[in-house]
Amino acid sequence: MSSHVDAPVTTDPDTTDTVPARTVFTGTPVVAGVAYAPVIRPGKRPDVPDxxxxxxxxxxxxxxxxxxxxxxxxxxxxxxxxxxxxxxxxxxxxxxxxxxxxxxxxxxxxxxxxxxxxxxxxxxxxxxxxxxxxxxxxxxxxxxxxxxxxxxxxxxxxxxxxGVPEPGVPQPDRPSVLCADDLAPADTAGLDPAMVRGLVTRLGGPTSHTAIIARQLGIPCVVAVDGLDRVPVGTRILVDGGAGEITVEPDPDQARDLERQHARHAAEIARWNGPGTTADGVPVAILANVQDGISARKASTAPVEGIGLFRTELAFLDRATEPTVDEQTAIYREVLEAFPGGKVVIRTLDAGSDKPLQFADQGVEANPALGVRGLRIATGSPGLLTHQLDAIAAAAAATGESPWVMAPMVATAAEARDFAALCRDRGLTPGVMVEVPAAALLAPAILAEVDFVSIGTNDLTQYTMAADRMSSELAALTDPWQPAVLRLIEMVGRAGGDANKPVGVCGEAAADPVLACVLVGLGVTSLSGAPTSSATVGARLADADLAHCRAAAAAALATADPIAAREAAAAALSG
Missing domain, CATH: 1.10.274.10 (PtsI, HPr-binding domain)
Known part of the structure; x- marks a missing residue:
């Protein structure tokens, strides 16, 4: 944190602490954008009995x-x-x-x-x-x-x-910036982007659920901001989501000018309508992450070419029994029908760990994050996977579409080979997620077994850096700009190029427009993220040719920390 005591101070009436105007707090950038508005905070939580x-x-x-x-x-x-x-x-x-x-x-x-x-x-x-x-x-x-x-x-x-109202985020009557220690997904999911213009938390990391939902809503967001609790309600602050900076009581004219600049830039971006290509015409598919038929239909109105990640967990979570093949088929048909003739990548069930299944008792695991999750569930409950693949094949036959199917949490070539066989038996195009460092290291062997791979940067970053993505203290480690993570992505991109097979990214890194250019420079051929980020990413790629993307990737790889990687890549792209 830095401060400049050259203006009146802001004082919280409930404390003797003060925050000098023009004070700049720094955190981890999550969603780029500018917001200038007064602070609001979540309502009081109920007293917890002793x-x-x-x-x-x-x-x-x-x-x-x-x-x-x-x-x-x-x-x-x-x-x-x-x-x-x-x-x-x-x-x-x-x-x-x-x-x-x-x-x-x-x-x-x-x-x-x-x-x-x-x-x-x-x-x-x-x-x-x-x-x-x-x-x-x-x-x-x-x-x-x-x-x-x-x-x-x-x-x-x-x-x-x-008998008191449930706690939660207040509904502001004017544009505001929501500041909190942390936010539950139930609070974040209900935000109105028209009234909540920015989101800042003291805790959390760049791949937390709150950060992911902020991207989906397109709200400028900064997390892991130390000292945020000192800023009182009603204080006007400037949030720069791209730089990860929060300025307390900035110069009003300068703040409004930055807002206007951002609005003009956003209007230019909104005019981009695809398809995704670099400035010199290299195609890069811009795809959407979706959850169900409703989100797929909504994504079809965005400038995306298809679906790069259909998370199928929603059909299974909160169910006392496994959904039938017919029930699953109906769900998958909805998604396929939203993009007729388009690319649709379906991820098989990624449950376990923080997404337990009520009907599949996996017992108590000492470390669920490294336990039975994703494809590994099929070992103990093989019917879950085969039933799901049967339903996807039935949906494909009913719609005449040709979905791609990928398995999560693959760590070995043998797992990829076995999954691919099950898919090909049903006429489906097989692929796997690269979320485990072992899969990146074995990318050539894995790509020999499947037709494509998609990199899940959220888990890949967490596992590579051995850092809990929810820890604000470790937010810098869970930043996808970590050079160690970029090196693993480079290995996968190179293997994909050698095998002439597609390499996608469907983690939150795909929503960062500058990082998107770096990913393309590393050999990534498709980017899938929140539909709200598609125009921002597509427009940025349209301004960079492949040579600049490769130069930005090389510059980032030559650094040793994420901040330097960001700066080096930005400089290379502007050169």
Whole structure:
């Protein structure tokens, strides 16, 4: 953080601390853009009971107390499911997963035991949540991502039990910037981009659920901003999502001028309508990440050529039983029909770890992030994969489309070979995700078995850097600009070029317009991200020829940290 004490100070009326005007806070950039507006913050969370001071419920009332908790948890889950039904893309997925957490068997079972032992429902919810928060934090990795979600569910259930409104983000009556320590996906998914112009959090990382949803909404976003809690509500701040800077009470004329410049730039970008090519005509497919038929139809109105990642988890999450082949077929048909004749890449079930299946009990894993998830679930539940492939093949036959299918969490050439055989038996085009460093290192052998690969930069970065992507302290490590991650992508891109097979990127890195140029310079042939980012990425690529993309890639690879990589790539592209 840097500060310039050359103007009046801003003082929080509830504290003696002050934040000098023109103070600049820095964090990790997530979504480029400029916003200048007053700060708002999430509403007050309910008081969490202290187990030590809680009254003991009489024996005769404990059954009724348990029923009171069950009813509250069900109401919270139903409200979250309703919001999931109205949302699209990642927002729908995370809301559905959070709804499932409200009725998770492990958590609700622990609450129930505490109530039987004499705790009130409110105290039991607080105590059980604390136990699970400790467990998730100890496990780390993607399980640690559930901490924010669980605390959000805890607060919603306690609020329901107490008869007070559920906590959440206020609905501003004027354009504002939302600042918070952290935000649950349930809060972020409901934001109105017309009124919430910027998003800044003290915690989180560039690939957290909050960051991903911010990209989907197109809201300028910066995370891991230390000292943010010192900025009072109502203070006007300038958010520069591209630079990762927040300026407190900037010069109003300069701030409004930056806003106008950004608006003009955004209007120019909005005129881009594809197809994706570099300035010298090298084709680069610009694709969309979608979640279901609704999000696919919405994506079809954006300047994208197809779907580079159809996450199929939404059909499975929050289900007590596995969806039938016919049920799955109907879901896949909707997505295929949204892009007739276009490219559609379907990822098979990527469950496990932070996305547990109610109908597939995988037991307790010491480290779920490195456990049975993605394709590995097929080892213990082979019917899940074959049923899904049968449904995709049926949807393809019914629509006359030719979807590509890829498996997540592949680590060996043998896994790729076995998956490819299952796909080819059904007339499907097989591919795999490159999310594990081993898959990048073995890219030539894996590409010999499949027809394409797609790099999931979120997990690839997390596994390469051994850093929890939800940790604000490690946000710099989970930055996809890390040169170590770029080197692995270079290996995959080179292997794809040698084999003359497509190499896509479907992680959040594909939404960064400058990084998109670097990825193309590394050999990536398609970029798939939130539909809202397609025009920004496409327009930036249209201004850079392949030689400049390769120069930017080489410049980034020659650095040793993400900040230097960004600066070197930007300089090479402008040269």
């Amino acid at each position: 187990a030590a001071s809680s009254a003991v419920v009489d024996d005769a009332e404990r059954v009724a107390e348990g029923e009171r908790f069950t009813a509250s948890a069900a109401r919270v889950a139903d409200r979250l499911r309703a919001r999931a039904s109205a949302a699209t893309g990642v927002a729908a997925e995370v809301l559905s997963a959070t709804a499932g957490l409200a009725q998770d068997r492990g958590w609700t079972g622990t609450v129930g035991k505490l109530i039987v032992a004499g705790s009130t429902a409110e105290t039991a919810v607080a105590t059980a949540s604390a136990q699970f928060v400790d467990m998730f934090t100890t496990l780390g990795g993607v399980m640690a991502e559930r901490v924010t979600d669980l605390r959000d569910v805890r607060d919603r259930v306690i609020a329901d039990l107490s």
